[in-house]
């Protein structure tokens with residue numbers, strides 16, 4: 001393979017990366033990651049970096065797990081491909097379906113496989129509208145999502161999501177989708193207590209339903225904790241109040257578990273942590289610890305029964321729905337997570353351990369809030385700690401801090417001036433200490449450059 005410098009040149013000339021501003025690539029070009037082990041990645045220049053993001057919130061079991069490599073290799077040898085169309089299937093898809101339904105909340109007993117989280121949300125959109133059509137209420141078309149929610153990059157995924165810059169590019173969005181405010185207390189609610197703000201967000205849902213007419217609203221879609229929006233952990237009052245509104249109006253609940261599923265919040269699903277009873281749960285990412293692409297939609301009994309009993313054939317599916325090699329790796333991943341008690345360790349040990357260490361960063365002059373739940377966390381960078389005033393947008397402080405983190409040896413993601421972490425679920429106490437130390441060093445350096 002060519003050396004690092006040549007790879008960077010070729011990358012600049014030929015490779016269009018997702019979510020990258022090419023004009024802003026700068027002299028140094030892209031970072032080229034060549035190797036990884038445990039919670040560390042290594043770039044082509046030999047730097048070892050603690051991956052505080054588990055790739056894209058997905059490498060839950062960490063890097064270098066030979067068992068997952070063996071599972072892929074054995075399945076590639078046995079049956080590298082077959083599909084699940086037209087009444088055919090294969091052992092890995094069936095076994096994975098059974099395992100997932102066993103781990104999911106008790107009322108979820110079916111799964112539809114996809115290749116990604118975005119495809120899972122495309123599937124959700126079609127299933128929701130089809131469900132209401134089969135129930136004889138085809139006018140129930142509206143889907144309510146949330147500002148800054150992220151549900152993928154396909155047209156349906158980005159339409160369900162509430163990321164304004166995505167809506168502005170390559171639209172129009174899918175019609176019949178609207179967004180309400182996010183339960184982002186630090187950013188939008190500090191004139192109230194968190195509890196009052198959580199209830200106010202549920203009132204916003206109620207108001208939107210009234211506006212649209214409850215007989216026109218099909219579903220509400222949300223992440224348990226908003227990930228790409230900035231690791232937004234809702235106030236405790238939020239989910240109970242949202243649930244009450246949806247139940248009263250008979251509106252389906254779609255809980256996007258693409259990030260929160262598979263242990264991130266210390267339970268198998270975020271829905272378990274928040275005691276939700278979703279009708280549909282899109283999943284992906286941690287399902288295979290990111291080793292191979294696979295996603296799906298877990299379907300609750302009331303939707304599944306209608307689709308099956310009254311729906312006939314569902315004209316929907318992907319060539320790689322339940323791909324045997326991806327399914328075999330996902331199955332092994334879930335097997336290892338169960339055998340090693342990974343989810344319980346996040347809940348009982350690593351989550352509480354991170355919480356105290358992470359909170360200590362609130363003493364830093366740049367930090368207005370440090371929050372975490374399980375192994376997801378955020379730091380709010382502010383210009384003034386008392387008022388919570390932000391730095392001028394033109395300074396792009398979050399991106400500056402993210403780049404300094406890389407130099408310091410840590411991957412943190414920036415969402416505006418919110419820094420986010422979501423490390424592998426196999427991180428040790430010592431590695432958590434290192435993560436927090438590196439984050440503090442990067443903040444010190446960010447402050448130094450801002451005041452230089």
Ligand code: PLP
Nearest residue numbers: 116117118150151152256258259
């Ligand atoms: N849903 C959520 C909550 C996500 O965070 C993501 C990706 O980050 C997606 C859906 C889309 O998943 P994918 O990138 O696999 O299409």
